[in-house]
Every structure is written in structure tokens, then in C-alpha cells.
Amino acid sequence: PMFDCIAFSCPHAQLGETVGLAAVLRDGEKMDSSKLEELRRFGSSKMSEKWLPQCILYMKDIPKGSTGKPARIGLAKRMKLETLDIHKTQVTSWDATSGLPVPIDASAAAVKTVVDSLGKVRDANDGKIQEMALMETMYGFSIMFVTLAHVFLETYEYTHGRSDYTAPFRPEQDTWQLGYLLAMNMKPVTLFLVCYGYMESQHRAFLFGGFEREIVLLFLTVFHQLLQSLFIVAWETLTDRRAPGGYSGLNKTDIADSLRIAAMTQDLDWFIRFILFGRIVMVVNHKLGIPSFVQMAACLAMAWYLPLPSREGRLVPGAVSIGYMLMLIGAYVAPAVVRMFGAHWNGASQCGRSLMRLVALAYMIASIRPPLGFGFSDATRTTCFESTLGAACVPLTVIQQAVWVGAAAILFAPKVSLFEILGRYTLGAYLFNRVTFAFLRDHGIRLFGVRVFPSLTSLSQAFTGQEGEMGLTVGYLLFLLLIMYMTNLCTGYFVHSVAGGLLTNSISLLKRAISPLKGKV
Secondary structure (H helix, E strand, C coil): CEEEEEEEEEEECCCEEEEEEEEEECCCCCCCCHHHHHHHHHHHCCCCHHHCCCEEEECCCCCECCCCCECCCCHHHHCCCCCECCCCCCCCEEECCCCCCEECCCCCCCCEEEECCCCCEEEECHHHHHHHHHHHHHHHHHHHHHHHHHHHHHHHHHHCCCCHHHCCCCHHHCCCCHHHHHHHCCCHHHHHHHHHHHHHHHHHCCCCCCCHHHHHHHHHHHCHHHHHHHHHHHHHHHHCCCCCCCCCCCCCCCHHHHCCHHHHHHCCCHHHHHHHHHHHHHHHHHHHCCCHHHHHHHHHHHHHHCCCCCCCCCCCHHHHHHHHHHHHHHHHHHHHHHHHHHHHHHHCCHHHHHHHHHHHHHHHHHCCCCCCCCCCCCCCCHHHHHCCCHHHHHHHHHHHHHHHHHHHHHHHCCCCHHHHHHHCCHHHHHHHHHHHHHHHHHHCEEECCEEEECCHHHHHHHHHCCCCCCCCCHHHHHHHHHHHHHHHHHHHHHHHHHHHHHHHHHHHHHHHHHHHHHHHC
């Protein structure tokens, strides 16, 4: 059942050290704690008891040194394995395929085969499946606030609230400003970055390859103008209305213009570019053995000492340093926090879990008002240059945002089905929701000439009475988030089904076309 293995020294409280086994399983073999006993029974007739392994570490591949030889020396220390003790009941099997050892309990559930959102078949136990469900829940929650900022807050800033559907965005006329502060001080970008770093360490193990997701992201963004134009045409056909124009409207381009290099690169989204190259940098640094605290210290220095331009872009070095630091926290700090907190969560009563959720919710609400609500923006450093905290503002910003993500995880654990469903289609919603929203804002939904949903402009009058009569109340914010949920879900499902299906079929056809050539070679 094993493809490769090496013995290594494992610390032992009574013996000083004992034999451990690092093993790479063959494809199709499942990790479980019973394999250690099977190996011991098999080896008992061939060698002395003292040479039989006392623990087993399942790995993606055998670690090698600079000379290409197995790096067995100090392996237990690098993996931070617990010292074995005959007086304690301990786990002796670990899953280290993610790069960090996760104990395998004898009662652990069997590994299952699942299909992820890109159609890739992979193995996952119940714990991993629950973890992915929570991730998708958090993605679904965040994408509503991201698209809210794209289509509401940006328009409000440019029109000063004079647009019909942004008229309630008048914080100066809302005494408490709770709805406005909730809309402005959430941390959706931070959440995406921390979760992305966590997925890198726990599901990809810092290994090159596995860039299928990034390839899909790159495909959708490079051909964004073409795909958006086709999406606009589809909406015009369904609603029998022309696409809205103007500053907040939509622009169609023909196929020839969409395929020009300049057109394909000018709208390449900053976030997609950042996570694509950020992952490459993270994997390279991990391979080079650069400690995470050294990387974080360098990012802190860049964030504080690099000059701040009058209008900072998202991809300048100072801004990138904050985003990369949040990815590092997700990759190196979050797994340890999850393991530590998971033990308390699993042992807590229902009342205890409810109390934890209340504390998490209280923190998230408190973080929208001073002192937490100001000076700690969403994955940027700009507010720190106006803060009285000085150089301490940057690390405090990162910590506050990371804790906010942890509070969101506690609040939504183990999952919220409504958000989880939306989380599966986050990518399509992020890239194309503006089209759906523009039609809904100006025309409502008219399917084949029949109105099935009124325009957002007309609905907003139910909250304003007349333009500018009230601020962004919690009620209006909930209404906006409901709109964002519906438009994101429709858009994401459409893009996932159509664009994802076309891409999958194209890859399959390409593989079938190449396979005969491989046979001839």
C-alpha cells in the first residue's frame, strides 16, 4: 500500500527517542490509524521490537535535502510532533499531506470522494467536507458586501446620493448610522485573503501544480469583456430592453475588440492578479524555507515605510504587503488557531457554543464603531497614515482584521446553508453581477416581456418616500443585501453552469485531440 517511506527519530519521554515512519501512500490508499498496527504485525516476525515504528506520519512526498537525500534528521521537530509517552493515551498517526500534522483518531470517519466547484475529484474526510462548507458559507456572506460596495457605495460616492437607488445612503441624516457603518466597515476582502492562505496550507500543502482554479480565474478575467458582452446580450434578449448606459451603466464590445491584447489585459481584475502571483510567491518562500515571521516582518516594514501616494492603487508594494500578510496569517497562524479552538468547540455544550457565537457577533458589531471601526480598513493601509497610533497602527490593523475573520467563522460554524449555496458560485458573481444588477436597477426583471420583478429604483421609494428623506437604516441595508443575494446567486449559477461547462468541455476536447499524438510519440 506504500509508495515510499523512511524511518526517522521521534522523541519519547522515557526512551529519549524511538522509531517513527514517514510514509507516502499509493494512489487510492486511505489514511487511517490501523495501518500502523498492520505494519508492526508484519515487521514483528522480521525484526526486533525496538526497531518497529511507534508512530506514522503520512506525507505528500518524502522531504529531501539540498543533495537530494531524504531529510530525516530533525523531521519530528520540523513537523512539531508531540513527544510520545507510555503513561499517556496519545494519537500515533498523523496526516501531514497538507504540510502540517493533523492527528488521525482511530474513530475518524472514512475518507470520501467528492467533487469540488471546479469539477475536480478529490478525497476528503468528513472534517474536510465540513471545513469546505464553512469556507463557502463565509465566501457567500462576503460576496454580498463586495458587490454592495461595487454597485452601491461607489455610485454613492460619485453621485453624492443623488441617484434614486442610492438616495438612502445619507449617513448624516441617520442618527445612529448603524446601517451605514455596517455597510462600510465589514471586511470581505480580508476574509477572502485569510481563507485563501488557509486553503493553501491545509488543502494544497504549498505544492506547485494544482493551479486549476487560478487557470479558470485567469480565463474568465482575460476574456472578461467578451464574456460580459455575451452576458449583456443574453439579458437584453430575456428582458427585451436595451442595456443601461451612462457612468453606472454597461458597455458592450464586439468580438474583434474584445480579443485585442489591450482589451484583454486592461480589465484584468486586481484581486485575481494578486492571489495568482501571491500564491506563487508564498509557495516559493515556503520551498526556500523562509520563516513566516520573517516574511511578516518584511511586510510590516514595507507597509509602514513605503510612501503613500495621494490615491493608492491595490497593487502597489505598500498595499500588496498588507494583503500578502493576511494570506500568511491564513496559511501559518490560522491552522494552529483552528486546531486549538476546535478542541474547545467540540467539547463545549450547546449553551457554550451559543455564548461563543454571541461574543463573536458582539465583536463584529463593535468593530464597526470607534475605536475598532476607524483606522482599521479592509485589507489596506491608507487609514493608518491618518491615525494617531503611529507605526503600531499597521500590525494592529492586521490583527484586528484577522480576529474579525475568526469571529465570522465562529458565528457561522459549522455552516449556513443559504450562504453556502451562494459561496459555490462566488467567482461568477464577483465578475458578472454588475450586469444583472444594472438590468434589475433600471428595468426590473422582465422575462419575455412579462414583468416578474419591479425595478430597484421604484422599490427604493418605499424606503425613501422622497429622495434623501432618510439615511441608510438597517432595514434598507437588509433589503440591499437581499437584492445582492438574489442577483449574485442568479449570476453565479449562470456563469458556473455555462462558462464552467464550456471550459470543462474545451479541456476534454483538447485532451482527446492530444492523446493520439502522445500514442504516436
